[in-house]
Amino acid sequence: xxxxxxxxxxxxxxxxxxxxxxxxxxxxxxxxxxxxxxxxxxxxxxxxxxxxxxxxxxxxxxxxxxxxxxxxxxxxxxxxxxxxxxxxxxxxxxxxxxxxxxxxxxxxxxxxxxxxxxxxxxxxxxxxxxxxxxxxxxxxxxxxxxxxxxxxxxxxxxxxxxxxxxxxxxxxxxxxxxxxxxxxxxxxxxxxxxxxxxxxxxxxxxxxxxxxxxxxxxxxxxxxxxxxxxxxxxxxxxxxxxxxxxxxxxxxxxxxxxxxxxxxxxxxxxxxxxxxxxxxxxxxxxxxxxxxxxxxxxxxxxxxxxxxxxxxxxxxxxxxxxxxxxxxxxxxxxxxxxxx
Amino acid sequence: xxxxxxxxxxxxxxxxxxxxxxxxxxxxxxxxxxxxxxxxxxxxxxxxxxxxxxxxxxxxxxxxxxxxxxxxxxxxxxxxxxxxxxxxxxxxxxxxxxxxxxxxxxxxxxxxxxxxxxxxxxxxxxxxxxxxxxxxxxxxxxxxxxxxxxxxxxxxxxxxxxxxxxxxxxxxxxxxxxxxxxxxxxxxxxxxxxxxxxxxxxxxxxxxxxxxxxxxxxxxxxxxxxxxxxxxxxxxxxxxxxxxxxxxxxxxxxxxxxxxxxxxxxxxxxxxxxxxxxxxxxxxxxxxxxxxxxxxxxxxxxxxxxxxxxxxxxxxxxxx
Numbered sequence: 192x193x194x195x196x197x198x199x200x201x202x203x204x205x206x207x208x209x210x211x212x213x214x215x216x217x218x219x220x221x222x223x224x225x226x227x228x229x230x231x232x233x234x235x236x237x238x239x240x241x242x243x244x245x246x247x248x249x250x251x252x253x254x255x256x257x258x259x260x261x262x263x264x265x266x267x268x269x270x271x272x273x274x275x276x277x278x279x280x281x282x283x284x285x286x287x288x289x290x291x292x293x294x295x296x297x298x299x300x301x302x303x304x305x306x307x308x309x310x311x312x313x314x315x316x317x318x319x320x321x322x323x324x325x326x327x328x329x330x331x332x333x334x335x336x337x338x339x340x341x342x343x344x345x346x347x348x349x350x351x352x353x354x355x356x357x358x359x360x361x362x363x364x365x366x367x368x369x370x371x372x373x374x375x376x377x378x379x380x381x382x383x384x385x386x387x388x389x390x391x392x393x394x395x396x397x398x399x400x401x402x403x404x405x406x407x408x409x410x411x412x413x414x415x416x417x418x419x420x421x422x423x424x425x426x427x428x429x430x431x432x433x434x435x436x437x438x439x440x441x442x443x444x445x446x447x448x449x450x451x452x453x454x455x456x457x458x459x460x461x462x463x464x465x466x467x468x469x470x471x472x473x474x475x476x477x478x479x480x481x482x483x484x485x486x487x488x489x490x491x492x493x494x495x496x497x498x499x500x501x502x503x504x505x506x507x508x509x510x511x512x513x514x515x516x517x518x519x520x521x522x523x524x525x526x527x528x529x530x531x
Numbered sequence: 532x533x534x535x536x537x538x539x540x541x542x543x544x545x546x547x548x549x550x551x552x553x554x555x556x557x558x559x560x561x562x563x564x565x566x567x568x569x570x571x572x573x574x575x576x577x578x579x580x581x582x583x584x585x586x587x588x589x590x591x592x593x594x595x596x597x598x599x600x601x602x603x604x605x606x607x608x609x610x611x612x613x614x615x616x617x618x619x620x621x622x623x624x625x626x627x628x629x630x631x632x633x634x635x636x637x638x639x640x641x642x643x644x645x646x647x648x649x650x651x652x653x654x655x656x657x658x659x660x661x662x663x664x665x666x667x668x669x670x671x672x673x674x675x676x677x678x679x680x681x682x683x684x685x686x687x688x689x690x691x692x693x694x695x696x697x698x699x700x701x702x703x704x705x706x707x708x709x710x711x712x713x714x715x716x717x718x719x720x721x722x723x724x725x726x727x728x729x730x731x732x733x734x735x736x737x738x739x740x741x742x743x744x745x746x747x748x749x750x751x752x753x754x755x756x757x758x759x760x761x762x763x764x765x766x767x768x769x770x771x772x773x774x775x776x777x778x779x780x781x782x783x784x785x786x787x788x789x790x791x792x793x794x795x796x797x798x799x800x801x802x803x804x805x806x807x808x809x810x811x812x813x814x815x816x817x818x819x820x821x822x823x824x825x826x827x828x829x830x831x832x833x834x835x836x837x838x839x840x841x842x843x844x845x846x847x848x849x850x851x
Binding site: 246297311324362387395517 | 560561563564567585587588589590591592615616618619653654655656657658659820821822823825826827828829830832833834
């Protein structure tokens with residue numbers, strides 16, 4: 192082992208993080224990023240319906256404020272890792288919509304050259320580490336990303352996302368202990384969208400407050416309204432500052448809601464149409480941000496401009512994803528430890 | 532006989548066994564709403580949530596608790612949804628369930644069925660497509676079943692539930708909608724007895740699970756060319772029917788083993804080696820390249836062993 196890293200060196204803040212509420216400019220940016228995810232996912236749903244996307248496809252619609260609020264609290268070089276409901280995370284980290292969409296259609300210009308699909312994409316450049324299909328598995332990997340920050344004596348932070356369903360996995364609790372023991376710079380984010388596939392949190396989890404799941408290891412935590420991008424950002428800024436200061440991990444439980452099924456084949460019989468409709472009409476994060484912007488006096492034309500820009504990006508991504516050729520079958524033999 | 536799907540046949544088997552024996556119960560994620568593929572549809576209505584038990588996404592805890600429950604004489608049927616997910620619980624299965632009977636001098640038995648659906652299915656990519664049957668065949672103490680037909684999915688599941696030792700029960704996801712004739716009521720398929728799919732005298736082909744149907748298609752084509760295939764569906768990998776395979780291979784002088792799983796260190800290697808040790812038959816193996824399953828159709832298809840490849844290999848063994 193190399194010599195122990197110097198805690199003081201790790202404590203230095205770097206420009207890129209913001210703290211507290213959002214400025215009008217930031218809120219506009221947040222609105223734009225959430226809308227991009229929403230429109231991207233709607234388009235992905237359409238392409239799936241047309242048979243251009245196959246296999247598993249888990250849409251993020253409804254949860255956009257979570258990744259956007261958190262990403263705005265991060266700086267360049269901070270890492271992100273998540274599960275298979277990952278399109279929103281990728282767009283939030285700055286990955287290109289066209290590359291994500293081309294992976295969904297299984298084409299050679301996709302981020303994984305068509306080999307990964309919806310659940311398995313990476314971008315070293317944007318510090319996005321996937322994209323994992325086994326529930327909870329990314330949480331222990333996130334500890335390793337955080338460990339490398341500590342080991343290399345940087346002040347970078349890893350954000351490890353997982354769902355309420357994954358919160359019951361054994362390795363999640365093992366990872367909490369390890370992160371607390373080693374004081375790893377890791378923000379654990381439980382995206383509590385109320386359902387692990389078709390099972391509600393109440394039926395799967397004895398704990399009534401997931402933000403307290405790190406209590407045995409004294410991991411500080413907060414519970415956040417995940418339908419409000421400002422609230423998410425504020426809580427994330429505090430969590431990130433804690434980790435960046437070398438004080439160890441932090442746990443955020445973000446209360447959110449997915450409007451669509453678990454995946455494309457989910458008939459959704461475990462909840463009522465009214466429940467979904469109520470969230471859509473009363474709590475939608477994008478509508479909420481739009482109202483705030485209007486209240487701040489932002490002109491309709493400025494919002495319309497964002498809507499048009501997002502529409503253009505998504506259409507361009509969809510066109511690109513259909514025009515890109517399929518990978519050659521020989522791709523099977525690349526990036527494998529294999530002797531033919 | 533009744534005509535039903537592979538999926539419905541297994542559901543009927545479980546329901547019959549639960550009616551017969553009150554100690555049989557099932558546990559897994561989303562069973563209460565019928566299971567992720569619908570394999571448990573309607574069962575919670577008949578048997579209640581105590582016996583068709585929903586569990587959180589906690590594979591290790593589910594399987595470990597089931598081992599304990601089995602040691603106490605109940606008969607859990609554990610649903611892991613995908614064989615890929617079951618890897619989260621491999622310690623409980625390999626270190627605990629498989630060894631308890633031996634380690635405790637026969638005092639403890641583990642009458643446990645672990646359902647682990649396998650195989651490529653609708654572009655499911657690298658973490659939802661694997662066929663890992665050879666892993667479990669390697670472990671002393673485990674039975675490994677890989678049904679290929681609706682009738683066998685009923686008869687083997689019933690046998691698995693009645694077995695006093697742990698059974699890794701691997702259904703193929705792509706076979707769920709396959710229809711076939713299924714005997715009604717008491718239909719038990721014993722372990723270690725293979726099924727002769729078609730008789731022939733030129734080449735023995737041994738396979739299991741979905742790949743049996745691919746081999747049957749190849750055998751049909753070969754029959755038109757005057758090549759008689761003795762096609763054997765192994766049904767269970769452990770125990771496996773050495774008698775039928777060795778007799779056939781000795782008679783035809785040619786053995787081809789074919790499976791969807793990766794060829795390297797696949798169970799085909801075990802069969803090929805056994806046949807080579809006991810007969811003078813020429814042996815060949817066909818399986819997937821040692822690569823993960825890709826998402827895009829051209830890459831996914833590149834790991835499939837198709838009927839054309841099976842037929843071509845058989846022809847080459849015939850010197851054609």
